[in-house]
Amino acid sequence: MLKAHSLLYAIYICLIISIICGGILYYFNLYNQLNNYYNRYEDLYVHNYSTVNYAIGVDLVNEDLPENIENNIKGNFTVSSFGVLQLIIANSSIETDTISSAHLVGELPSSDTAIFLSSISKPLLYSGKVEIVGNNRLPFVEIIGKVIDSKKNELKLVGSTFLNEGGLPSLNREFIKMYDDSNFKNAMSLSNDLNEDSIYFNSFFNQPSIKELTKPGVQNIVYKGNIILRGKDSLVVKKSAILKDVILFAPRIIFEEGFSGNVQAYATSEILIKKNVNLNYPSVLCVYNSTKNESSIIIQENCTVSGAIVLFGNELDDIEKNKIMVDSSGFLEADIYCTGALMLKSNVYGSIYTNRFYYRSSSSSYDNLISDIKINVKKRPSYFVPIQLLNKSKSRYGIIKRVF
Amino acid sequence: MVSSKGFFRANSILESMIALTIISVCLYIAILIFAQVFSIKTSAKYYTSRSSVNELFYLFDLKSDSLVFENYNANLKIEENFLNNSLKEITVEYTDSTKNTYKKVFYIIKE
Numbered sequence: 001m002l003k004a005h006s007l008l009y010a011i012y013i014c015l016i017i018s019i020i021c022g023g024i025l026y027y028f029n030l031y032n033q034l035n036n037y038y039n040r041y042e043d044l045y046v047h048n049y050s051t052v053n054y055a056i057g058v059d060l061v062n063e064d065l066p067e068n069i070e071n072n073i074k075g076n077f078t079v080s081s082f083g084v085l086q087l088i089i090a091n092s093s094i095e096t097d098t099i100s101s102a103h104l105v106g107e108l109p110s111s112d113t114a115i116f117l118s119s120i121s122k123p124l125l126y127s128g129k130v131e132i133v134g135n136n137r138l139p140f141v142e143i144i145g146k147v148i149d150s151k152k153n154e155l156k157l158v159g160s161t162f163l164n165e166g167g168l169p170s171l172n173r174e175f176i177k178m179y180d181d182s183n184f185k186n187a188m189s190l191s192n193d194l195n196e197d198s199i200y201f202n203s204f205f206n207q208p209s210i211k212e213l214t215k216p217g218v219q220n221i222v223y224k225g226n227i228i229l230r231g232k233d234s235l236v237v238k239k240s241a242i243l244k245d246v247i248l249f250a251p252r253i254i255f256e257e258g259f260s261g262n263v264q265a266y267a268t269s270e271i272l273i274k275k276n277v278n279l280n281y282p283s284v285l286c287v288y289n290s291t292k293n294e295s296s297i298i299i300q301e302n303c304t305v306s307g308a309i310v311l312f313g314n315e316l317d318d319i320e321k322n323k324i325m326v327d328s329s330g331f332l333e334a335d336i337y338c339t340g341a342l343m344l345k346s347n348v349y350g351s352i353y354t355n356r357f358y359y360r361s362s363s364s365s366y367d368n369l370i371s372d373i374k375i376n377v378k379k380r381p382s383y384f385v386p387i388q389l390l391n392k393s394k395s396r397y398g399i400i401k402r403v404f
Numbered sequence: 405m406v407s408s409k410g411f412f413r414a415n416s417i418l419e420s421m422i423a424l425t426i427i428s429v430c431l432y433i434a435i436l437i438f439a440q441v442f443s444i445k446t447s448a449k450y451y452t453s454r455s456s457v458n459e460l461f462y463l464f465d466l467k468s469d470s471l472v473f474e475n476y477n478a479n480l481k482i483e484e485n486f487l488n489n490s491l492k493e494i495t496v497e498y499t500d501s502t503k504n505t506y507k508k509v510f511y512i513i514k515e
Contacts, residue, residue, distance in 0.1 A: 003457055006416070007422055007426075011426070014430045018430065021433070024438075035451060040454070042458055043458070046458050047510070049465075050510035050513075053465075053511045053513050054491065055489070056491050057491025057513055058488065059509060065511075212422065
């Protein structure tokens, strides 16, 4: 039975209902905000990936995407270069939230040339077990066998051989641009004190930072990211140094035994790689020698290099003074371009462009001889984006890797 | 109403009517708020559908041809627009069981 005082009870009930409703409102407001946040970021991530696809699809030319009316997301990308690789920074933004991602890209597709030998040399000779998969361009169509140390000769050729009347194709202009001093104008300097056991990291969203090294040794230190290390005379990279995505510049660069990392090394007189060194993808070893002095790239036993090996700049008279020597038991998943002479004792999964081969065994040395190696252009992984050595007309681009 | 020295007399029916009115107005406001809060835009179904449209982007990146030609899905309307030799612009419209459509535009590299 309803009694008096029920107004008071009614007010109490209103109060309780309003507190419950207010609580539910507040809870669902927060839940909505969180869901909107997740949805917004999910859309931004998808849009960012889509922007990178767009950048690659238009061959890095336009800078802005057509606007997306549905979600109001704006996207754009910028292209710069890091060494001989290109760097794409893709931004997606909606009102005040922005997401950026940075990717290193290179040009596809890889060439199908196995050996390109310029026509200033004698015919190509082989000895021992040699396997060549890919098209060859040689001065003489036949590869002649030569018996050395009474080894049995066995040649396996998969692919056609074309005659080549001229010299080597010209090298990608990006390589010689690296030796231009104006490269270093834009970069910021890191402080020059060398603290051992420290970590130096520079994000790819910033400008590259330069460190001028006074002592030649690089040990016990971590350099990752958008960093350029410059040595005045030589740089000796020891096993205890950790280098990832850095650029090295010095007249002589030496990698000590056991080093493992991912660098682009640009030298002007010598690169020496000692035993058991792993240079991961994408690494570049480059020597530019336009003087009359000797220059060399020496890769000792059991090394793996993945990327590109280039030695250029010399005249045709100085071929004997500029050499690339690759010792046995190694593995090169790289393209090699040499305007001097090349001695190969390890397998190569990539293209070789050289003016001359040579082979030095314990007893004697031979010109234009390859012995006991496998050269296979088809065996690279399908995601491998080669570092473009030649000046081809623009073809498709592919993502090498994402960087931070 | 409390009567102490006879100003107002207790009148239960009026009181209970006022009380009922106040309670019913409160409940009415509460139901309005509930209806707003539990709307379509906040249901789990909405977020599931939006996620499945985003998932389509990654599926397209992997195997675009089979999505367009092989599995015919009445809820999914796909429009491909080739911008140049290697770039496709894809517009996807997904209709879920609540008959709401979600539209998304993205770019995929064509191999």
